Amino acid sequence: MNKVKLTELGIKESRDLLNRKEISAEELTNAYIQNIKESSKLNAFIEKTFDKALMQASEADKIIGTDSQKSLCGIPLGIKDLFCCKNVKTQAASNILDSFIPPYESTVTDKLWNEQAVMLGKLNMDEFAMGSSNETSAYGPAINPWRMSNSDEPLTPGGSSGGSSAAVAANLCAGATGTDTGGSIRQPASFTGTVGLKPTYGRCSRWGIIAFASSFDQAGPITKNVTDSAIMLKAMSGFDPKDSTSAKMEVPDYEQHLEKDIRGLRIGLAREYSLKKGNPAAEQKWEQAISLLKNMGAEFVEVSLPHTEFALPTYYVLAPAEASSNLARYDGVRYGRRATLDTNDSILELYEKTRSEGFGIEVKRRILIGTYVLSSGYYDAYYKRAQKVRSLIKNDFDEVFNKVDLILTPTTPTPAFPLGSKGTQDPVEMYMNDIFTVPANLAGLPAISLPVGLDDFELPLGVQLIGNNWQEPLLLNAAFNLENALAFESKPKNWWADG
Amino acid sequence: MEIDTETVKKIARLSRIKITNIESADIQTDLNRIVEFVKKLSEVDVNGIGEFNFGKTYLEDMRLDSVAVSDSTDDILKNTKNKNQDFFTVPKIVE
Numbered sequence: 001m002n003k004v005k006l007t008e009l010g011i012k013e014s015r016d017l018l019n020r021k022e023i024s025a026e027e028l029t030n031a032y033i034q035n036i037k038e039s040s041k042l043n044a045f046i047e048k049t050f051d052k053a054l055m056q057a058s059e060a061d062k063i064i065g066t067d068s069q070k071s072l073c074g075i076p077l078g079i080k081d082l083f084c085c086k087n088v089k090t091q092a093a094s095n096i097l098d099s100f101i102p103p104y105e106s107t108v109t110d111k112l113w114n115e116q117a118v119m120l121g122k123l124n125m126d127e128f129a130m131g132s133s134n135e136t137s138a139y140g141p142a143i144n145p146w147r148m149s150n151s152d153e154p155l156t157p158g159g160s161s162g163g164s165s166a167a168v169a170a171n172l173c174a175g176a177t178g179t180d181t182g183g184s185i186r187q188p189a190s191f192t193g194t195v196g197l198k199p200t201y202g203r204c205s206r207w208g209i210i211a212f213a214s215s216f217d218q219a220g221p222i223t224k225n226v227t228d229s230a231i232m233l234k235a236m237s238g239f240d241p242k243d244s245t246s247a248k249m250e251v252p253d254y255e256q257h258l259e260k261d262i263r264g265l266r267i268g269l270a271r272e273y274s275l276k277k278g279n280p281a282a283e284q285k286w287e288q289a290i291s292l293l294k295n296m297g298a299e300f301v302e303v304s305l306p307h308t309e310f311a312l313p314t315y316y317v318l319a320p321a322e323a324s325s326n327l328a329r330y331d332g333v334r335y336g337r338r339a340t341l342d343t344n345d346s347i348l349e350l351y352e353k354t355r356s357e358g359f360g361i362e363v364k365r366r367i368l369i370g371t372y373v374l375s376s377g378y379y380d381a382y383y384k385r386a387q388k389v390r391s392l393i394k395n396d397f398d399e400v401f402n403k404v405d406l407i408l409t410p411t412t413p414t415p416a417f418p419l420g421s422k423g424t425q426d427p428v429e430m431y432m433n434d435i436f437t438v439p440a441n442l443a444g445l446p447a448i449s450l451p452v453g454l455d456d457f458e459l460p461l462g463v464q465l466i467g468n469n470w471q472e473p474l475l476l477n478a479a480f481n482l483e484n485a486l487a488f489e490s491k492p493k494n495w496w497a498d499g
Numbered sequence: 500m501e502i503d504t505e506t507v508k509k510i511a512r513l514s515r516i517k518i519t520n521i522e523s524a525d526i527q528t529d530l531n532r533i534v535e536f537v538k539k540l541s542e543v544d545v546n547g548i549g550e551f552n553f554g555k556t557y558l559e560d561m562r563l564d565s566v567a568v569s570d571s572t573d574d575i576l577k578n579t580k581n582k583n584q585d586f587f588t589v590p591k592i593v594e
Contacts, residue, residue, distance in 0.1 A: 101577065103571070103574035103575060201553065202553070241562050245553070307543070309539070310539060312536075313537040313538075313539045313540050314537075316536065316537050317537050317540070324514065328515075333579075333587050333589055334579055335578035335579055336578070341590060345590055347589050347592055349517075349590075350589060352515050352516060355514075355515055355516045355517070356516050359516070364526070365526070365529055365530065365533070367514050367516065368507075368511065368514055368526065368530060369534070372502070372506070372510045372530070372534075373537075375510065375513065381541075382540070384550065385543075385545055386537075386540055387550035387551045388543075388545040388548040388549070389543050389545065389548075390551035391549055391550065391551045392545070392548060427529055427532065427533065428533060428536045431536070444553060
């Protein structure tokens with residue numbers, strides 16, 4: 001089979017061909033390795049593990065067709081650099097973790113390897129997952145494979161899981177892991193025409209994922225389609241004794257929940273979530289998604305989430321507060337970077353100089369603001385108040401889910417934007433990107449972004465479905481139905497493999 | 500402006516991040532922008548509202564207090580050049 005076509009396949013299609021022995025895992029893995037080698041312009045893979053991949057693929061080829069075969073046998077995946085992988089350089093795209101090689105494996109990636117997936121390497125991201133454009137990465141930004149029809153200007157693949165979204169969109173891997181603290185899976189998926197799922201808080205173990213904001217962080221898949229999302233989610237999910245916030249609940253076979261009809265499904269449209277005016281194509285695709293769902297028998301209900309306007313301010317108090325605490329461990333003593341010290345420098349200078357050199361500016365800002373809102377005299381006004389507003393935001397969702405099964409929103413206010421165009425003067429401008437995605441993190445709810453079409457400049461647009469806790473089967477099935485009805489098949493033109 | 504130069508110094512010290520005088524002005528501007536943004540929370544009536552929690556926690560499901568294989572000292576020390584026998588080395592703390 002033609003190599004280019006092989007890498008265009010998703011996880012399910014590859015699995016079917018592997019099962020029928022029409023292709024080998026080694027052949028599939030080599031095809032992806034070739035694509036990765038030709039994709040340096042995209043800066044998506046920051047650590048390549050091709051030897052490991054070929055070894056795993058060769059093992060997979062021996063297992064396929066036997067009783068020992070598992071759900072992802074021979075499927076090549078990319079892993080966001082936030083997941084610790086044993087003996088593989090893992091830096092969370094930060095200089096402070098310079099050359100860090102974890103002596104352990106994160107639970108989620110361990111589960112993927114137990115399911116016999118193949119590891120192609122580590123994917124670029126915003127430093128410590130703090131960013132919405134991949135521009136805070138110590139490796140420089142990953143580049144979106146999509147370009148505007150009238151320009152060669154490089155666009156952001158979104159953030160923080162921008163390497164993951166770029167890699168999946170450019171066929172550099174069959175699927176990828178991401179993490180989502182305020183939209184870091186769904187926004188990049190929306191910017192690259194891919195499918196991104198943030199599961200319910202507690203669905204996937206956080207153990208071994210480098211912590212950003214522990215009450216928000218959740219791992220999830222970025223894939224080429226909804227079925228693949230269901231397959232990967234099942235492999236990634238489940239209780240972990242090493243994460244007390246992971247849920248002791250059975251993991252459904254999500255793939256088995258697809259292909260059900262959605263007649264009678266009640267979908268909420270929240271009046272607080274509206275697209276930025278001035279993009280008629282985006283409005284038209286949005287209307288089209290609604291009418292397709294209606295045609296399939298879904299009922300739409302207008303709902304209100306009155307505290308939505310406070311979601312971003314709440315997030316930008318709580319997430320930095322948690323980050324300032326989580327990132328206190330990077331002190332230069334045990335691993336990663338250590339600053340060069342003067343003869344008389346004390347341990348305090350060791351900490352201060354190391355952290356000053358090792359962290360990028362956005363990470364510093366968040367640690368400082370987090371420290372501020374937790375400091376004596378400001379704790380009640382900011383941190384405590386934000387925790388209360390978070391309750392109100394969760395209550396809004398609880399009330400709405402008494403009336404509807406799912407909520408439909410745009411994923412982002414705009415499509416992908418040019419690198420360097422946002423947040424350079426004012427960091428808050430970049431934060432506004434997360435306006436539709438942050439509420440699900442505040443409430444711990446599952447949400448999926450899927451592509452609905454292209455705008456006037458031929459850039460992909462996404463919509464988001466938000467479900468109630470543990471409703472991933474319903475969420476994935478609705479997304480699957482919408483995906484089928486939309487039949488979105490556009491791909492970015494391959495400009496990056498030129499020479 | 501809520502965050503003045505002294506506050507920047509104070510929180511930088513609490514955060515153990517060295518900030519030069521040149522960086523300080525930009526950081527102060529940025530932090531004040533963020534504070535202005537999150538001040539919107541003062542508009543919300545939070546009387547009688549509890550702080551957020553996820554409801555069910557799984558802390559009651561404690562792990563058994565049993566010996567298990569964990570990371571080895573040798574593996575952990577591979578990530579640093581600053582070591583002496585089985586210890587990390589740091590600048591002298593006690594005179």
